[in-house]
Structure formats: C-alpha cells, structure tokens
Amino acid sequence: DAGVTQSPTHLIKTRGQHVTLRCSPISGHKSVSWYQQVLGQGPQFIFQYYEKEERGRGNFPDRFSARQFPNYSSELNVNALLLGDSALYLCASSSLDPFSDTQYFGPGTRLTVL
C-alpha cells in the first residue's frame, strides 16, 4: 500500500505570497494532521481533520487554514507568508482507531520563504 504522499516536495515563495500544500492519506485513513517543523526543532501541531471536520488546532495564526476533501485528502493554506514560515511541513494520517493510535507521516514539503 502507498504511504502518505505530499506535494510539492519543495517550494520557494516570497514574503506576502500565498501557498497551498497537499496531502493524500494512506488508503482507509480518515484523519489527517498537519505539523510544522522548523529547522533544528521538533514538529509542531497545526491542524487535525477527521471526516472533513476540524478536530484540533494548534497555536498558529489565522493565516494558516486547512480543509479536508470527501476523499480524505487535505490542503494546508498559508496566507501572507513570513520569513518565519520557512519550514518542513509534514502531513500525517491515522485511522483514529482507539486501539491503534498511530500517525503515519509523509515525506514533507520543504517551504522556503525569501
């Protein structure tokens, strides 16, 4: 089975621009979470979606938004990009099975803001 896929792999934007990152979960997984990993730090939780509903949101400004589609894929949108948004953006999927509370991560999208 294919794992979590993310696109694009790399992205370069300038300050003030908008970016959209995409994620396809593992087949059968209905939950998608997004994390931001700044260089040298651990990943920080941004959003979790389950069945197209937002289930959780981390401490990120309203410039960050996301949505989940009927096929459970997801988009992360960031408006008015700042230099500090440069990071690896990771998507993770899970089944939200209470006996298998495991998130599986994709390879990430490396965003560079100039």
Added chain:
Amino acid sequence: AQSVTQLGSHVSVSEGALVLLRCNYSSSVPPYLFWYVQYPNQGLQLLLKYTSAATLVKGINGFEAEFKKSETSFHLTKPSAHMSDAAEYFCAVSDNTDKLIFGTGTRLQVFP
C-alpha cells in the same frame, strides 16, 4: 498540559556500542508515547509506541523502550549501534486525540 523533554540534543556512540536516548514526559492522563526517527531530508518513521499494553515495547530495527511511570520516562535503547542508525530521534506524547507533542529531538551519531 502534556510535554516531553529529551535530554541531550546530540549523542555520539561507536558502532557496536549501546544506544541510550532519554525521554521524560509530563501528562495528566495515561499517555500514549512514541519514538519516531527522521533521516536527513525525510519525514518521520515510527520506531515504536506505548499504549499501556506492556511496559517494555519492542520496535523496528532492534530498538526498544521501557515505560517507567514512577520516573515518567520512556527511554529508547538499542544494544548495538549500527552506522545506519545515525539520524534524528524524536520522542512524542499524546492523549487519545491523535495530536502529538514532540520533544526537540536527539541527533545520534555513530562512529566506526
């Protein structure tokens, strides 16, 4: 609030030596605990997870971790390091909401 602390941002061992990566957690509810590994320019790969079934958890690539409630620890060990183990290791904690709280990571270097 839940949190994890990883002691030691860098650990260096010789090939064949014991690997010990430390993780202490803070949680107000029975935690789920995880170790993930990240190779350069890649995403995170699950090594192992603790979900209260057994205190000693065996994972992939010969790694294991022991949950010690009295010490609020979940240290990762491997009896004999291999060159291919060189990577960044992250400890994480969650309640049952799937939101993971990660530590700051430990970079493992393995010398021949």
